[in-house]
Amino acid sequence: MSYVIRKGPRQITNIGRWAYNLSGFNQYGLHHNDVLYENDDVKEALRRLPQQYVDDRNYRLTRALHLSMTKTILPKNEWTKYEEDFRYLEPYLEEVQREREEKEEWNKK
Amino acid sequence: MANSAAVSKIPLFRTLAARGYASQPAVAAALKSGDVQTTTLPNKLVVSSTETGSAISRISVAFKAGSRNETHDNLGAAHIIRVAAGLSTKHASTFGITRNVQQVGGSLSVTADRELLSYTIEVTRDNLETALQYLEKSVTGQLFKPWEIADSTPRVKLELANVSNQVRAVELLHQAAYRTGLGNSLYCPDHKVGKISSETLQHFFESNFTANRGAVSGVNIDHQMLLGYAQSLQLGSGEGAKNDNKYYGGADVRCERGGKNASVAVATNGAGWSNLQEGIAFAVLQRAGGVGPATKWGQSAGVLVKAIQAAAPNTGATTLNASYSDNGLFGFVVSGPAKEAGIAVEAGIKTLKSCSPSDEDIARGKAQLKSELAFIYETDGSLVQELGVQGIVYGNTLTLKGCFDAIDAVQAGDIKSAARKLSNKVSIGAVGNLEHVPYAADLN
Numbered sequence: 001m002s003y004v005i006r007k008g009p010r011q012i013t014n015i016g017r018w019a020y021n022l023s024g025f026n027q028y029g030l031h032h033n034d035v036l037y038e039n040d041d042v043k044e045a046l047r048r049l050p051q052q053y054v055d056d057r058n059y060r061l062t063r064a065l066h067l068s069m070t071k072t073i074l075p076k077n078e079w080t081k082y083e084e085d086f087r088y089l090e091p092y093l094e095e096v097q098r099e100r101e102e103k104e105e106w107n108k109k
Numbered sequence: 110m111a112n113s114a115a116v117s118k119i120p121l122f123r124t125l126a127a128r129g130y131a132s133q134p135a136v137a138a139a140l141k142s143g144d145v146q147t148t149t150l151p152n153k154l155v156v157s158s159t160e161t162g163s164a165i166s167r168i169s170v171a172f173k174a175g176s177r178n179e180t181h182d183n184l185g186a187a188h189i190i191r192v193a194a195g196l197s198t199k200h201a202s203t204f205g206i207t208r209n210v211q212q213v214g215g216s217l218s219v220t221a222d223r224e225l226l227s228y229t230i231e232v233t234r235d236n237l238e239t240a241l242q243y244l245e246k247s248v249t250g251q252l253f254k255p256w257e258i259a260d261s262t263p264r265v266k267l268e269l270a271n272v273s274n275q276v277r278a279v280e281l282l283h284q285a286a287y288r289t290g291l292g293n294s295l296y297c298p299d300h301k302v303g304k305i306s307s308e309t310l311q312h313f314f315e316s317n318f319t320a321n322r323g324a325v326s327g328v329n330i331d332h333q334m335l336l337g338y339a340q341s342l343q344l345g346s347g348e349g350a351k352n353d354n355k356y357y358g359g360a361d362v363r364c365e366r367g368g369k370n371a372s373v374a375v376a377t378n379g380a381g382w383s384n385l386q387e388g389i390a391f392a393v394l395q396r397a398g399g400v401g402p403a404t405k406w407g408q409s410a411g412v413l414v415k416a417i418q419a420a421a422p423n424t425g426a427t428t429l430n431a432s433y434s435d436n437g438l439f440g441f442v443v444s445g446p447a448k449e450a451g452i453a454v455e456a457g458i459k460t461l462k463s464c465s466p467s468d469e470d471i472a473r474g475k476a477q478l479k480s481e482l483a484f485i486y487e488t489d490g491s492l493v494q495e496l497g498v499q500g501i502v503y504g505n506t507l508t509l510k511g512c513f514d515a516i517d518a519v520q521a522g523d524i525k526s527a528a529r530k531l532s533n534k535v536s537i538g539a540v541g542n543l544e545h546v547p548y549a550a551d552l553n
Contacts, residue, residue, distance in 0.1 A: 048256045099202050106208055 003091040008083040017082045026080035027073040028064035033089040041100060045092040053088045146332045147506045153321035155500035156339045158332045166234050166329040167489050168241060170248050171227030171497035174317035176293040178350035185297030186313040187221055189305050192265055194219035194228060196257045199250030206247050215240045217247060220494060223291060224433055227497050234329065241338055249343050253310040262303045269296055274372040274540045275444050281362040281538030282374035286438055290353030320344040324500030328493045354436040358534025361549040371450035371541035375457060376429055376440025377533040382502050383435050389519045390527035391430050391439055397466040397474035398428030412470055413441055413460050420456035421449035434502045439531060451545035458535060458552055464528040471521050482512050
């Protein structure tokens with residue numbers, strides 16, 4: 001079983017970079033997959049995520065909360081870069097979504 | 110996996126074969142009932158099929174992947190893989206497998222013993238196509254996703270908690286008698302529950318679920334169709350696990366659990382199926398020794414059981430004959446009050462070592478063995494598994510008549526010479542209150 005984890009966006013575009021930097025979560029050292037709204041799919045995907053990724057995620061979240069509390073951000077060289085955004089949850093999340101869609105498809109019948 | 114996409118992948122000719130077959134099942138069935146057709150594919154997969162005329166088709170895919178193929182590193186893998194049947198594979202999700210099989214009223218089950226793991230699907234003839242498709246999807250390309258394996262841990266724990274003392278005693282007997290290989294328990298050891306990684310399972314799967322270690326058997330399915338199906342299975346190749354079958358006598362494994370009862374399994378070296386005649390001789394001998402009453406509230410007529418119950422009247426006893434492909438155990442299991450256990454075991458061993466069955470016992474043994482086999486062949490569910498076992502163990506299959514002929518060919522002299530071999534050292538597995546249970550070292 002292999003889950004290929006993607007680094008950076010599928011296509012690098014200037015408008016993408018602009019939007020990414022504008023959203024601001026990268027200034028806390030977070031990645032895009034850290035800030036997903038935790039709906040049922042995401043919760044299930046997180047349950048399946050290997051422990052090392054969960055630990056890294058929790059570290060980043062804790063650090064971000066601390067930064068937020070102290071009303072500071074990381075020094076600029078530690079900001080998450082648009083090209084290095086680590087989509088660790090994506091393959092798991094997509095699988096969960098596929099499974100849910102399969103169930104929904106069956107329940108329509 | 111979208112269902113509609115999956116259905117459209119069915120090759121046209123297979124669909125036609127299934128439809129054509131469904132419209133005229135009874136005629137084809139009546140023609141060749143009882144015949145068993147067996148073909149060995151170039152990749153050594155053994156395919157066998159037969160017709161019984163029933164409206165239900167049963168197809169079984171079996172592999173030499175039972176617990177005897179485990180090593181110390183992956184002890185318990187066979188149990189976990191059995192529990193993981195029907196979980197997500199490369200080709201289908203758990204939900205997809207369950208729902209699609211349910212939708213056609215089918216039933217997918219898996220059976221494990223020390224030698225084999227066999228996956229069986231049962232479905233009405235007109236839905237054979239879907240059933241075969243999902244049997245393939247659940248057997249090949251197994252993935253053992255870590256979260257699904259973790260989710261099934263409670264079930265493993267429940268199964269372990271439900272193992273009866275008698276079964277536990279037989280498991281311990283195997284451990285005492287063979288140490289490794291055949292000595293591995295059918296059940297995952299307690300200390301490994303929840304600790305067998307996905308990678309370990311994957312490795313066990315890849316090395317043992319190969320074509321040359323497998324068999325496909327079918328009841329009420331056209332042989333050509335089954336051959337086509339077997340050829341299309343994506344199976345790996347490779348030698349797989351080699352394992353030990355050396356018998357060590359004079360050992361015991363005891364599990365003291367207190368209470369008022371004791372269950373003790375005692376056995377010496379028997380025979381495996383590598384020598385068919387000897388295997389049958391021990392099977393007849395087991396029936397001659399007694400395998401429990403044939404009538405409700407009745408008593409066993411067997412010599413061994415009678416001898417044990419004469420010495421220890423409150424103890425239940427049965428003759429044990431565990432034959433594997435290359436070796437076997439022959440002895441007895443007793444279960445009853447702890448105080449009687451010692452007397453029962455000693456009486457049993459005395460009879461075992463001086464066993465000389467009369468002609469009457471042998472005739473009864475043969476008759477019982479034949480009727481048991483006839484019952485197996487009569488029931489499609491057990492027949493499909495029996496064909497799989499025969500396919501893997503002998504590389505060929507027998508009809509019921511072939512079995513009867515083989516039993517008749519075994520002479521009284523063969524059975525008596527098998528009985529003389531029972532003077533070997535015994536091994537003991539015991540569970541419960543073991544105060545009075547003797548040690549193997551003192552008995553040999």
